[in-house]
Amino acid sequence: MSEKAQILMIEDDLQISQFLQSSLKASGYQTILARTLADGKSIFSEQKPALVILDLNLPDGDGRSFIEHVRISSDLPILVLSARQSEQEKVDCFTLGADDYLAKPFGVNELLARVKVSLKRSAMMSLRDDVFKLDDLEIDTANASVLLNKQPMHLTPIEFKLLFMLVKKPGKVFTHRQLLTEVWGPEYVDDTHYLRIHMGRLRARLEKNPAAPRYILTEAGIGYRLAAT
Amino acid sequence: MLKKELIECFYMTVLLAIITVINYRFFSSLGMTGITMLYLLIVVAAAYFYTFFIAFSTAFASFFAINYFFVAPLYTFQVEHIESWASLISFLVVSLVITSLVKRLKSQTNQSIIASKRAEFARTLAENLALAKDIDTMLHDTCSLLKAEFNKPFFIAQSEANNTYTIPLLPENLKLPDQRALEWVANNGKPIGSYTNNWPESPYWLIPFNRLPSQHPILVVCDIDANDHMEMFTAIKSCIDQVSMAYQRLMNSERARLAELMAQEEAIQSALLASIAHDMRTPLTSILGAATTLQQKDVHLDTEQTAHLTALIASQAQYLASTTENILSLMRLESNTVKGIPMDMQSPEEIIGIVTALYKSRGDTVDLLATISEPDLLIKANANLLTQALVNLIDNAKQANLARSNQAQEPIQIDVTKTGDQINVSVKDRGIGFGEAFKASQIKKFSSGHAKGFGLGLSIVQAIAKAHDATLTISNRDGGGACVTLSFHVPDVDTRHV
Numbered sequence: 001m002s003e004k005a006q007i008l009m010i011e012d013d014l015q016i017s018q019f020l021q022s023s024l025k026a027s028g029y030q031t032i033l034a035r036t037l038a039d040g041k042s043i044f045s046e047q048k049p050a051l052v053i054l055d056l057n058l059p060d061g062d063g064r065s066f067i068e069h070v071r072i073s074s075d076l077p078i079l080v081l082s083a084r085q086s087e088q089e090k091v092d093c094f095t096l097g098a099d100d101y102l103a104k105p106f107g108v109n110e111l112l113a114r115v116k117v118s119l120k121r122s123a124m125m126s127l128r129d130d131v132f133k134l135d136d137l138e139i140d141t142a143n144a145s146v147l148l149n150k151q152p153m154h155l156t157p158i159e160f161k162l163l164f165m166l167v168k169k170p171g172k173v174f175t176h177r178q179l180l181t182e183v184w185g186p187e188y189v190d191d192t193h194y195l196r197i198h199m200g201r202l203r204a205r206l207e208k209n210p211a212a213p214r215y216i217l218t219e220a221g222i223g224y225r226l227a228a229t
Numbered sequence: 230m231l232k233k234e235l236i237e238c239f240y241m242t243v244l245l246a247i248i249t250v251i252n253y254r255f256f257s258s259l260g261m262t263g264i265t266m267l268y269l270l271i272v273v274a275a276a277y278f279y280t281f282f283i284a285f286s287t288a289f290a291s292f293f294a295i296n297y298f299f300v301a302p303l304y305t306f307q308v309e310h311i312e313s314w315a316s317l318i319s320f321l322v323v324s325l326v327i328t329s330l331v332k333r334l335k336s337q338t339n340q341s342i343i344a345s346k347r348a349e350f351a352r353t354l355a356e357n358l359a360l361a362k363d364i365d366t367m368l369h370d371t372c373s374l375l376k377a378e379f380n381k382p383f384f385i386a387q388s389e390a391n392n393t394y395t396i397p398l399l400p401e402n403l404k405l406p407d408q409r410a411l412e413w414v415a416n417n418g419k420p421i422g423s424y425t426n427n428w429p430e431s432p433y434w435l436i437p438f439n440r441l442p443s444q445h446p447i448l449v450v451c452d453i454d455a456n457d458h459m460e461m462f463t464a465i466k467s468c469i470d471q472v473s474m475a476y477q478r479l480m481n482s483e484r485a486r487l488a489e490l491m492a493q494e495e496a497i498q499s500a501l502l503a504s505i506a507h508d509m510r511t512p513l514t515s516i517l518g519a520a521t522t523l524q525q526k527d528v529h530l531d532t533e534q535t536a537h538l539t540a541l542i543a544s545q546a547q548y549l550a551s552t553t554e555n556i557l558s559l560m561r562l563e564s565n566t567v568k569g570i571p572m573d574m575q576s577p578e579e580i581i582g583i584v585t586a587l588y589k590s591r592g593d594t595v596d597l598l599a600t601i602s603e604p605d606l607l608i609k610a611n612a613n614l615l616t617q618a619l620v621n622l623i624d625n626a627k628q629a630n631l632a633r634s635n636q637a638q639e640p641i642q643i644d645v646t647k648t649g650d651q652i653n654v655s656v657k658d659r660g661i662g663f664g665e666a667f668k669a670s671q672i673k674k675f676s677s678g679h680a681k682g683f684g685l686g687l688s689i690v691q692a693i694a695k696a697h698d699a700t701l702t703i704s705n706r707d708g709g710g711a712c713v714t715l716s717f718h719v720p721d722v723d724t725r726h727v
Contacts, residue, residue, distance in 0.1 A: 087571060087613065105550045107543075110590050176573075193574035193722050197605050200576050204604065210578055211599040212585040220583050220612035221571070 005050035005119055006030040010040035010066065011081070012059050016104075020053065023108045029115070036060045041069055049076065051118055053111075054098075056082040056089070064096055071097040075125070077118035081106070087221040094175045094222060101173070101222075117171040117228040124170070132167045134227060137206060137215055139167045148206060158183060159202045162195075163226075166216070171228030173219050199224060237279045241287050244271055249294050256299065264299055265320050272324040276331035284332070288324035292317060340460075347464050350378045354468055358475035367479060368446065371472050375450075379461060382451040386411050386435075388444040396449060403451045404432045411435065411447055418442050422453055424462045436466055438473040446476065509552070512545035519545075547591055551620075555689055558617055562692045570696055574607040574720060575615055577645040577654060583612070584619050595623060596640040606645060608652055609720040610697050618693040619643070621686040622656040622713050629660020629711060647719065655714040662705035690715070 007024055011017040012035050021031045032047060034040035037060045044052065044066075052070065056063035067078055080093050083104040090101050099121075100114050130142035138147040141164060146153040155163065161183045166174060176195055180188045188194065199218075203210040217225050248271055252264045259267075268291035276284035296306055300313045308314050354374055361367035368385045375383040382403060386394040394411040406421070410428070414421055418441045421427045422434035433453055438445040448469050519538040522528065530538070562570075581599045588595045608615070626641040642657040690713070694701040699717045706712050 087611075105546070107547075107590070107592065109592065190573075193607055196574050196576040196579065196607055200578055200605060203578070211581040211597070211601075213582045217586060218579045218583050220580075220616050 004028070004030065006032065006047065007051045007053060007115070008032050008034065008040065008043055008047070008049035009053045010034045010037065010058065010063065011053070011055040012036065012057075013055070016055075016081075019108070020111070023112065024115070027112055027115075037063065037066055040066055044070060044074075050122065051077045051079065051115060053079050053081060053115070056080060056093075064092060067093060067096040067098050075122075077122050079111075079114055079118060090219075090222050091175050091177070094173050095177070099169075099172045101219075113229070121169060121171045121228055132170055132226075134170075134229070135214060139163065141167060153205060155202070155205065156198075158198050159205070162198060162202060166224060166226040170226045173223050173225045175223040177223075179223060195224075234280065234283070237283050238286070241271070241275055241279070241283055242290075244274075245287065245290055245294065249298060253298055261299065261316065264295065265316070268295060268320070269324060269327070273327055273331060276328040277335060281328070281332055284328040285325070288321065288328060291324065292321045295320065343460065350374075350464075351468065351471070354471055358471060361475060361479060364476065364479045364483065367472075367475060371468075375448075375465065375468065379450075379465065381453075381457075384449040384451070386447045386449050388415065388446070392444065394447065405451070406431070406433055406435055406449060414447050415444060416442050420466070422450075422462075423455075423457070424459045434462060434465070436469050438469060438476055445473070448472075509549065512549050515545045516542050516549075543592070547593075551624075554617075555621070555686065558614070559689050559692060562614075562689070562696055570611050570614065572609055572611050572697070574722065575610045575612050577601060577606055577608060577652070580612065580615050580619060581643055583616050584623065587616070587620065588623075595627060596638065597623070597643060598640040599643045599645075601645040602647060606647060606652055607720060607722060608654075608717045610717065614693045614696065618690045618715060619654070619656065621690050625686055625713075626656055626658035626660070626711070629658045633660055650719045651716045652719055653714050653716045655712055657706055657710060657712045659706075659708075659710040662709060662711045663703055687713075 007029050009017060009020055009024075009031055011020065011033070017033055017035075021033065024031050032043055032049065034043050037058045040052075040054070040058075043049070052066075054063045054066055063080065063082075067080075070076065070078060077099045078097070079100045079102065080098045081102050081104060082089065093101055099118050102111060102114060130140060132139040132141070136149045138150075139145075140147075144160065144164075146155060146160075146163065162179065165179060165182050176192050177189050179195055180191060184191070184194060199216060200210070203213055203216055206215050207213045213227075215227050217227055219225065248267050252259060252267060256264065272284060272288045272291060275287040293306065296308065296317055297304060300317065301309045308317065354371070357370055357374060358367065361370065368387075372383045372385060375381075384396045386396045386406075388394050392412075393408060394415070396405065410421055410431070413427075414435045414437050418437050418439055419425070419427055420434060420436045422431045423429045425434075431453070432451070434448075434450040436448040436450070437443070438447065448465070450465060519541045523530070523535065523538055578599070578601055581597070585595070585597060623641055623643075630638060630641065639659045642655075644653075644655045644657070646653050646655075691701050694715055697717060699715050702714045702716065704712050704714075
């Protein structure tokens with residue numbers, strides 16, 4: 001279904017939107033372009049796209065308000081593009097509910113890979129599949145089991161909680177704050193060292209080479225996500 | 230004050246009574262002359278130690294005591310013989326003259342003691358002012374010195390950007406001047422307080438550094454009362470003249486230093502701009518050349534040539550992107566204070582993972598061999614900056630390895646070790662290494678060891694190290710190659726819930 005997916009691009013820069021459109025079309029997606037936040041909102045409610053590529057810096061306001069607007073009614077994947085690089089801005093986007101973030105300048109291959117992951121996750125969500133499979137890793141949330149090379153893994157309760165939180169939305173970035181609140185409790189939101197140490201141990205169990213991880217990916221200064229493809 | 234005078238009066242009365250008893254007991258042997266001399270002694274003592282009033286009163290009391298106890302008719306204030314009158318009057322006159330002379334002598338002695346003390350103080354102050362290196366320390370030390378000398382609370386009010394005056398280290402329980410008074414002093418260049426024509430009843434002295442209207446600091450002397458003499462006011466005023474000169478000198482040298490700094494900054498900026506303009510032209514020329522070749526309709530390129538040109542465009546654009554990122558980082562680091570950079574605990578393993586993913590996303594390959602000496606090692610850092618530092622070091626290492634491409638390629642080694650209270654992250658290559666004269670302290674912007682590139686790489690790593698209070702050391706490896714090490718302090722981590 002993803003090959004025919006309709007993608008809404010909210011981007012005011014002519015050059016960028018042109019190359020995005022041609023790359024996406026070449027990859028078999030349908031595209032609709034909105035140049036302003038207001039247009040984006042109206043197209044979103046009329047056409048119900050499968051994914052949104054959103055620029056944050058728009059002539060009629062901040063793209064973050066679009067994420068808020070969408071999340072009231074929909075769970076569709078939102079991929080943020082921005083030239084701004086502040087960590088706080090990225091954290092804000094993920095907290096508001098963005099699925100992914102790409103800083104400009106970016107390569108089109110990178111963008112297409114992210115689009116594919118987001119669409120795949122969205123499709124998986126709709127199938128409500130309880131089993132996540134990627135290479136040698138298999139996570140079954142219904143039976144609370146983790147298999148690596150078909151061998152059951154013995155994880156600590158915290159490692160289980162972390163992994164199950166990430167597997168809820170493979171490919172989606174979970175912020176440090178979200179993970180700490182969910183696993184340890186809201187009073188531990190600033191204790192990022194707990195997260196580092198447990199993620200390190202989880203990687204040591206799951207990854208062949210923890211310094212070049214295959215499954216648990218780190219977003220610098222933001223959080224973690226589970227690789228989806 | 231009154232209590233002190235009453236006590237002094239009491240002492241003199243007791244002394245007078247004792248002398249009268251002694252005189253009475255030994256009247257026959259002492260004679261009239263002896264008695265008079267003893268009374269005169271008390272008057273001199275009163276004049277030397279106590280006030281003019283007490284000395285005067287003692288003289289009159291002695292006069293009446295002689296008359297009452299020792300001049301016939303005894304035990305009356307009447308005088309029988311004319312010679313007794315003469316003696317009594319002479320005693321009174323001599324006592325009063327001696328009192329007056331002793332008082333004057335005493336006052337002159339005090340004045341000369343104070344004058345020498347003040348001269349000594351002026352010398353100390355001048356020495357301090359001459360040695361002062363910065364304005365704040367100079368003002369602070371001056372206040373301490375004045376306080377020790379004059380035993381009063383001294384403060385310096387300084388004008389803020391909005392022309393209001395503030396007194397740093399606000400003292401408690403002191404009556405301080407209001408803004409209006411301070412502004413009046415600043416606007417008129419005249420002092421306020423007793424011995425001036427301006428608000429003489431104020432409980433403080435306000436003495437401006439500058440006698441002309443200005444925004445220069447103002448000296449505030451608190452707890453001023455009627456006992457504080459004009460001499461003190463004049464002495465403090467002349468001290469302020471000295472301080473003001475030192476202040477002017479420091480202000481001028483500060484201005485000169487700032488101007489020099491700005492000139493240096495401008496020179497660096499223009500060198501940076503020139504360097505950027507020069508180095509950006511090379512990849513831009515490649516991109517433009519490749520793109521226009523691809524655009525030409527009459528030129529037929531084979532698949533391999535097309536692929537080569539597109540790869541060239543992509544790699545040069547990537548180079549421009551990472552260079553722009555480096556320049557932005559350097560600007561951000563230089564404009565940001567350490568406090569402004571968010572930092573938390575980072576796992577070196579994760580950072581290496583991010584770096585690997587970054588190269589992969591660029592479509593670039595890098596052969597890394599990471600060794601982390603112990604699990605659970607954490608560094609307090611900013612993830613993006615640390616990633617950037619590693620990327621820069623790895624880029625340098627890659628270039629160094631490529632430069633010696635005739636040899637078998639060894640992977641770039643990243644070692645994370647803990648030694649004492651330091652966590653060391655080292656990036657090692659098998660290139661030509663650093664020249665003997667090249668030391669970490671000599672890393673400067675634009676000093677690239679390679680023909681291509683801004684040479685910003687190591688400068689940025691150094692700036693990142695500085696922002697993290699980490700040290701950057703460079704060395705050459707045994708068997709050839711360079712080793713660049715970033716050493717971070719072991720952070721204070723609460724692992725109770727880990």
